[in-house]
Amino acid sequence: xxxxxxxxxxxxxxxxxxxxxxxxxxxxxxxxxxxxxxxxxxxxxxxxxxxxxxxxxxxxxxxxxxxxxxxxxxxxxxxxxxxxxxxxxxxxxxxxxxxxxxxxxxxxxxxxxxxxxxxxxxxxxxxxxxxxxxxxxxxxxxxxxxxxxxxxxxxxxxxxxxxxxxxxxxxxxxxxxxxxxxxxxxxxxxxxxxxxxxxxxxxxxxxxxxxxxxxxxxxxxxxxxxxxxxxxxxxxxxxxxxxxxxxxxxxxxxxxxxxxxxxxxxxxxxxxxxxxxxxxxxxxxxxxxxxxxxxxxxxxxxxxxxxxxxxxxxxxxxxxxxxxxxxxxxxxxxxxxx
Numbered sequence: 515x516x517x518x519x520x521x522x523x524x525x526x527x528x529x530x531x532x533x534x535x536x537x538x539x540x541x542x543x544x545x546x547x548x549x550x551x552x553x554x555x556x557x558x559x560x561x562x563x564x565x566x567x568x569x570x571x572x573x574x575x576x577x578x579x580x581x582x583x584x585x586x587x588x589x590x591x592x593x594x595x596x597x598x599x600x601x602x603x604x605x606x607x608x609x610x611x612x613x614x615x616x617x618x619x620x621x622x623x624x625x626x627x628x629x630x631x632x633x634x635x636x637x638x639x640x641x642x643x644x645x646x647x648x649x650x651x652x653x654x655x656x657x658x659x660x661x662x663x664x665x666x667x668x669x670x671x672x673x674x675x676x677x678x679x680x681x682x683x684x685x686x687x688x689x690x691x692x693x694x695x696x697x698x699x700x701x702x703x704x705x706x707x708x709x710x711x712x713x714x715x716x717x718x719x720x721x722x723x724x725x726x727x728x729x730x731x732x733x734x735x736x737x738x739x740x741x742x743x744x745x746x747x748x749x750x751x752x753x754x755x756x757x758x759x760x761x762x763x764x765x766x767x768x769x770x771x772x773x774x775x776x777x778x779x780x781x782x783x784x785x786x787x788x789x790x791x792x793x794x795x796x797x798x799x800x801x802x803x804x805x806x807x808x809x810x811x812x813x814x815x816x817x818x819x820x821x822x823x824x825x826x827x828x829x830x831x832x833x834x835x836x837x838x839x840x841x842x843x844x845x846x847x848x849x850x851x852x
Contacts, residue, residue, distance in 0.1 A: 535558055535570070535571060535574050536574040536575075536577060536578055537618075538558055538664075539554055539558065539571070539574065539575065539578065539584075539605075540578065540583060540584070540607065540611060540614065540615050541615060541620060541621055541665065542554065542557060542558070542664055542665070543584060543605055543606055543607045543611070544607055544611075544612060544615040544616075544621055544624065545621060545624070545665055545668065545669075546645055546648070546667075546669060547606060547626070547628050547641065547669060548604050548605065548606045548628060548638075548641055548642070548645075549604070549605055549606075549645055550589065550602050550603070550604055550605070550642060551568060551571070551572065551575070551602055551603050551605065552568070553642075553645050553646070553649055554571060554575075554605065555568035555571055556649055556652075556653065557649060557652060557664040558571065558664070559571075560656065561653070561656065561657070575605060578611070582608055582610050582611075583607065583608060583610055583611035583614055584605050584606065584607055584608060584611050585605075585606055585607075585608050585630060586603045586604060586605050586606070587603070587604055587630055587633055587634055588601040588602070588603060588604070589601040589602050589603070589638070589642070590634070590638055590639070604633055604638070604642075606628040606630075606633050607628060609627060612627060612628075621665070626670075639715065639772070640690075640713060640715055640717075641669075643713050643715060643768075643770050643817060644669060644691055644711065644713045646817060646821065647667075647691065647693075647711055647713060647768050647817065647820065648664075648666075648667040648691065648693060650817075650820045650821045650824070650825075651666075651667070651693060651695060651825060652664055652666070654824035654825060654826070655695065657824075658824075658826070659698055660695065660696060660697050660698050661695070661696035661698060662693070662694070662695045662696065666693060666694045666695065667691045667692065667693035667694070667711070668691060668692050668693075669690065669691045670688060670689070670690065670691070671688070671689045671691065671692040671710075672686040672687070672688045672689075673686060673687055673689070673733050673754070673755060673758070674686050674736065674738070674754060675687050675729055675732040675733045675736050676736060677738060677739050687726065687729040687730060687732070687733050689710040689711060689712065690711050690712055690713045691710075691711040691713075692708065692709070692710060692711070692763065693708070693709045693711055694706070694707070694708050694709075695707045695708070695709070695825075695847075706760070707764070707847070708759060708760075708761070708763040708764070709763050709764050709765070709766045709847070710730065710763045710764070710765045710766070711766055711768065712726065712727070712765065712766065712767045712768070713768050713770065713817075714767060714768070714769050714770070714789075715769075715770045715771060715772065716770070716771045716785065716786070716789060720789055720792040720793060720796065721796065723767075723793065724792075724793055724796035724797060724800070727765065727767070727793070727797055727803070727812060727833070728797070728800050728802065728803060730765050730810060730812070731800070731802040731803045731806050731810065732802070733753075733754075733755055734753065734755065734762055734806055734809060735753060735802075735806075736753055736754050736755070737751075737752065737753055737754065738754050762809065762810065764811040764812070764813065764847065764849055765810070765811065765813070766812075766813055766814075766815070766830070766847065767793065767812065767813065767814040767815075768814075768815060768816065768817050768820060769786045769789055769790070769814065769815070769816045769817065770786075770816065770817040770818075771785060771786060782818075783816075786816050790814045790831050793814055794814075794831065794833050794841060797812065797833045797834060798833070798834075798837075803834060804834075806834075807834035807835070810834060811832065811834070811848075811849040811850075812832070812833040812834055812849070813830030813831060813832050813833065813845075813847065813849045814830065814831045814833060815829045815830045815831070815844075816829075825846065825847040826846045826847065827846060828843065828845050828846055829844055829846070830844055830845055830846065830847055830849055831844050832845060832849045832850075835849075
């Protein structure tokens with residue numbers, strides 16, 4: 515076994531002391547909390563320059579690991595204990611790694627800290643799937659000449675939807691991610707788009723998912739009140755979302771599901787199609803969303819379609835368009851129909 519490379523104390527190691535790809539990896543892990551080796555490989559390398567195997571990236575991650583800035587665990591997967599070693603590594607920052615990124619001052623500070631326990635927890639597959647949504651947008655933006663980089667989505671963004679001091683989850687809508695995208699036309703015209711991303715792995719009921727979509731209607735109309743609730747505060751004369759977003763972001767629901775067990779048929783397409791139908795029916799029946807259908811755009815697709823065809827293919831079913839008897843055909847992420 516090779517002797518370990520001597521390193522300066524982790525708490526004093528600046529982010530940029532490593533090669534560029536190592537410093538960028540630290541920033542990505544700080545913002546996205548946990549990423550697989552393959553996700554880092556795709557985000558940190560352009561397709562035309564991307565080697566088949568992330569040998570150099572693994573070496574860089576090994577240096578960061580030896581320096582005490584990152585940690586890793588094996589991803590969960592099918593099979594017994596004997597197959598654990600075949601699962602990919604998931605990477606996340608240590609306390610020293612997070613402090614290093616914050617010291618560099620390149621990213622907005624995030625108080626959340628990742629631990630081996632949180633990475634190995636029940637939401638591991640969900641977190642990785644949210645990352646796959648971001649990776650898909652980045653990859654297709656590169657191919658189309660648009661702008662959407664590895665740091666252009668932020669996971670778990672909370673927006674208040676009512677006054678009061680109830681449970682945090684009851685006073686806020688927590689998006690799985692907020693993603694920014696710039697569509698660049700050939701003539702140079704730029705259209706800035708933003709999205710609330712909701713990743714659903716079919717682990718909750720369609721009624722519960724629909725209730726979360728209904729919360730975006732509350733967010734659209736929510737105007738903060740003063741502490742005594744008898745008058746509005748001087749600065750709260752318009753909905754709260756306007757202080758954070760230039761326009762109300764489109765809501766993109768991306769459906770996914772666990773693969774079938776060995777020997778079982780793959781019924782995911784039919785299952786996710788039925789889930790889309792259920793969401794269409796439930797959102798159409800919501801009084802608030804029906805009233806706001808000219809102001810809010812909600813679309814549904816699957817992670818497989820997004821990765822395969824990209825966001826500008828007609829893969830999104832608009833939920834607040836058409837009627838129960840004449841439902842609109844799938845469209846692109848603009849979610850507009852003729």
